[in-house]
Amino acid sequence: MIAEFGLAALWLAAVLAALQLGAGIVTLRREDEVLAALVRPAAIVQGALAALSFGALLLLFYRTDLSVKLVAANSHSLKPLLFKLAGAWGNHEGSMLLWVTVMALSGALIALLERRLPERTMLATLAAQAFVGLGFYVFILAFSNPFERLPQPELEGMGLNPLLQDIGLALHPPTLYFGYVGLSVAFSFAVGALLTRQVTPAFARTMRPWVLGAWIFLTLGITAGSYWAYYELGWGGWWFWDPVENASLMPWLAATALLHSVSVLAARDALRAWTILLGVVAFSMSMVGTFLVRSGVLTSVHAFAVDPERGTILLILLALYIGSALVLFALRAGTVAEGERFSVTSREAALVMNNVGLSAILAIVLLGTLYPLVTEAFGVRVSVGPPYFNPVAAMFLLPMLAVLAVGPLLRWRRDSIERVRGPVVLAGVIAVAALVAVLLAGVSGILQILGFALAAAVAVGSVLPLKGRSLRRLPLATWGMVLAHFGVAVSIFGMAADAAWTKERLIALHVGETTQVGPWKVDLAGVEPVAGPNWTALEASLLVSYKGGEPVYVAPQLRSFWSPPQQTSESALLTRWNGQLYSILGEEAEGERWQLRLWWKPFVTFIWYGGVLIGLGGLLALIGRVRLDLKRRYVTARGKRVRGEAPDAA
Amino acid sequence: MRRSAWTLWLPLALFAVFIGFVAVQLADPAQTEVESAMIGKKLPEFVLEPAVSDRPGLATADLRDGKPRLMNIFASWCAPCAVEAPQLAELQRRGVEIVGVDVRDRPEDVAAFLARYGNPFARIGKDDISEVQLGIGSAGYPETFVIDGSGTITYQHIGEIRPEHVELLLEKLREAEG
Numbered sequence A: 001m002i003a004e005f006g007l008a009a010l011w012l013a014a015v016l017a018a019l020q021l022g023a024g025i026v027t028l029r030r031e032d033e034v035l036a037a038l039v040r041p042a043a044i045v046q047g048a049l050a051a052l053s054f055g056a057l058l059l060l061f062y063r064t065d066l067s068v069k070l071v072a073a074n075s076h077s078l079k080p081l082l083f084k085l086a087g088a089w090g091n092h093e094g095s096m097l098l099w100v101t102v103m104a105l106s107g108a109l110i111a112l113l114e115r116r117l118p119e120r121t122m123l124a125t126l127a128a129q130a131f132v133g134l135g136f137y138v139f140i141l142a143f144s145n146p147f148e149r150l151p152q153p154e155l156e157g158m159g160l161n162p163l164l165q166d167i168g169l170a171l172h173p174p175t176l177y178f179g180y181v182g183l184s185v186a187f188s189f190a191v192g193a194l195l196t197r198q199v200t201p202a203f204a205r206t207m208r209p210w211v212l213g214a215w216i217f218l219t220l221g222i223t224a225g226s227y228w229a230y231y232e233l234g235w236g237g238w239w240f241w242d243p244v245e246n247a248s249l250m251p252w253l254a255a256t257a258l259l260h261s262v263s264v265l266a267a268r269d270a271l272r273a274w275t276i277l278l279g280v281v282a283f284s285m286s287m288v289g290t291f292l293v294r295s296g297v298l299t300s301v302h303a304f305a306v307d308p309e310r311g312t313i314l315l316i317l318l319a320l321y322i323g324s325a326l327v328l329f330a331l332r333a334g335t336v337a338e339g340e341r342f343s344v345t346s347r348e349a350a351l352v353m354n355n356v357g358l359s360a361i362l363a364i365v366l367l368g369t370l371y372p373l374v375t376e377a378f379g380v381r382v383s384v385g386p387p388y389f390n391p392v393a394a395m396f397l398l399p400m401l402a403v404l405a406v407g408p409l410l411r412w413r414r415d416s417i418e419r420v421r422g423p424v425v426l427a428g429v430i431a432v433a434a435l436v437a438v439l440l441a442g443v444s445g446i447l448q449i450l451g452f453a454l455a456a457a458v459a460v461g462s463v464l465p466l467k468g469r470s471l472r473r474l475p476l477a478t479w480g481m482v483l484a485h486f487g488v489a490v491s492i493f494g495m496a497a498d499a500a501w502t503k504e505r506l507i508a509l510h511v512g513e514t515t516q517v518g519p520w521k522v523d524l525a526g527v528e529p530v531a532g533p534n535w536t537a538l539e540a541s542l543l544v545s546y547k548g549g550e551p552v553y554v555a556p557q558l559r560s561f562w563s564p565p566q567q568t569s570e571s572a573l574l575t576r577w578n579g580q581l582y583s584i585l586g587e588e589a590e591g592e593r594w595q596l597r598l599w600w601k602p603f604v605t606f607i608w609y610g611g612v613l614i615g616l617g618g619l620l621a622l623i624g625r626v627r628l629d630l631k632r633r634y635v636t637a638r639g640k641r642v643r644g645e646a647p648d649a650a
Numbered sequence B: 001m002r003r004s005a006w007t008l009w010l011p012l013a014l015f016a017v018f019i020g021f022v023a024v025q026l027a028d029p030a031q032t033e034v035e036s037a038m039i040g041k042k043l044p045e046f047v048l049e050p051a052v053s054d055r056p057g058l059a060t061a062d063l064r065d066g067k068p069r070l071m072n073i074f075a076s077w078c079a080p081c082a083v084e085a086p087q088l089a090e091l092q093r094r095g096v097e098i099v100g101v102d103v104r105d106r107p108e109d110v111a112a113f114l115a116r117y118g119n120p121f122a123r124i125g126k127d128d129i130s131e132v133q134l135g136i137g138s139a140g141y142p143e144t145f146v147i148d149g150s151g152t153i154t155y156q157h158i159g160e161i162r163p164e165h166v167e168l169l170l171e172k173l174r175e176a177e178g
Helices: A002-029 A033-063 A069-074 A081-086 A092-113 A119-143 A167-195 A201-232 A243-268 A272-294 A308-335 A347-377 A386-409 A418-440 A446-466 A476-501 A606-637 B005-027 B079-083 B085-093 B107-117 B131-135 B163-177
Strands: A503-509 A514-517 A520-531 A535-546 A552-554 A557-562 A565-570 A572-576 A579-589 A593-602 B069-074 B098-103 B121-127 B143-147 B153-158
Touching: A002 A033, A002 A092, A002 A119, A033 A069, A033 A081, A033 A092, A033 A119, A069 A092, A081 A167, A092 A119, A092 A167, A119 A167, A119 A308, A167 A201, A167 A243, A167 A272, A167 A308, A201 A243, A201 A272, A201 A606, A243 A272, A243 A347, A272 A308, A272 A347, A272 B005, A308 B005, A347 A386, A347 B005, A386 A418, A386 A446, A386 A476, A418 A446, A446 A476, A476 A593, A476 A606, A503 A514, A514 A593, A520 A579, A520 A593, A535 A572, A535 A579, A535 A593, A552 A572, A557 A579, A565 A579, B069 B163, B079 B085, B079 B107, B085 B098, B085 B163, B098 B131, B107 B121, B121 B131, B143 B163, B153 B163
Parallel strands: B069 B098, B098 B121
Antiparallel strands: A503 A593, A514 A520, A520 A535, A535 A552, A535 A557, A557 A565, A572 A579, A579 A593, B069 B143, B143 B153
């Protein structure tokens, strides 16, 4: 019954989305109070129904109901509970249901809470949201029904890819989905604003928390995904420019650009058409990413069920959403009055440079991801990897970092270099000092050297906006900006340090033998079999000591799962404040020796610390914004004059 | 300053190009087999030791005597290689000369394999480091190449030879002759 209940709730949610869309369109064409009054309630009920439907799927996975095809294919009665539940979204059908559920809940939230925009714009936004949602409902109901029953219940489930049996991975896709859906809300706002010609600072302020929220999830999702790939795949690298990674990076780049341009629009009423375009692009990137990964057009290390038929439907949805939004953009953007002007030395100009840089990197990643497809069409097989992406992306990233070091110090509209000369010189001196220091330390490689120098400049530049301010009265949003920019510096430092100072050793040892990697002495104390809940493994005991200090045990494993049978390397990491020792146990070599792969990676953890700081900065800004909005609403309600945008909001 | 109208259509145009392109890609399903880039080219120079005592080894020079042959990439540990054994036997019975490249194998294992599934090979070279396999652009097991009388690779068959492929391979051999 649960499956049928879930399916029925899903059908009803789809019907309400259709109602929401239809009523929204009609009210755009003519005044109709009855229909207009239907739109918000439809959105709210639709959200509730979608949530019920997803809840039903979770319950099926909780009970391991093997009469349901999806459960039988993706779960197993012996699997730990958390991974049973994660199985609900660890597959195509379930993840699509999660997507549409989060989207419907966002729609419900807007319908419940949002009162700042003109009502017509609101209704147009909800209609756009229903338009996007409806496509997904049709997709799920017609082609990817997660509640499909088997004619005969299975006796046991087919398990889950053991590589995917990991807490990080259980949380990774939903995190990215929250991000994608947040961007779909931004998209709907952009379409609503275009339809009703209301591209105003109020629109930007309404859209901003959604962009910010989406961006926080994407930032943390990418950070976590990078760390997952780092410790799980056992290659010792943290970013592989794999199509799946690129698929998550592209919406992040667009969202980062959008986040900055929406701030310009909110504070200064400039960059109107550009912000709208970015709103469309950011969502389209999340759709393009999903499409490229799921359709099988590109191949990747990530094991998604690839299905050209579903790919075709995703492509149709993509063409429908983005195509119609871009047609609307082409027709309407010309009539959106041009925004406020600003001078070349101003906060706006710095943010425009940020946007240009991010857009360029986005284009580079998109081209690099698609390039193998293009050449294959001409019969040439290539694979595009780090040798392309690293230098070309760095070409734009490095100047952006230079702008980032000083941009936040500039005033809106018009500023002079003279006024900020002191801080600029300070950042420059710090950069040069860092450059000399790493050169003296023997670092070679132009990217690493510039990375260190600019990380130092950005670290200093990021906290300079705090100078001369009352720290207690500083808006949370400004704290958020400072923290996020500092996080960028931390991350860049980690990347440069990893590239410059990593030591690697590949060696075959007898038990009892010792080797050295960087400052670490590594002693192979033994190799023993161990057993886990659904795997067995060979586990190496490594006795490691840092610069002759107290020895510690680490235990990398070579794991064999039996359902389905698969062998994986479980790396063992030892984290110090200044880096990580990374160890992998390989196969037994001839003569009772064991293959070991060891890395000493100085400061590699800073890459992810930085990512977390960036996300936390976003969170602070979001809290600050929402609090300010609530206060403003309260003040407006009491009929007082509303204070303008905080002057340093970025 | 009024924005010129055509620039506003630019994003749509780029998007349309993207959609058109991937739509074409979707219609043409992704190739899952790796085709050799060596088809139509001369075999690389190699000399392989015999893999078993009762058959000679294999060298490029053996494949330039004017007679087209099949060159089969196999190993005793490869299950599909056992599956195609009856088809290789059938090809041999119909007068085709087959030479084998035994990849990363132990002598006793390959001897047992041939004893169990039959030995259709005139020569078997022992390719312990996949030197020949990689040299001719083979990416898996088993694969079968048609080599014409001058030592040129004219056709690649990926995967096991099923009964329905026998006629096709005979046809390819005739083409290599003519």
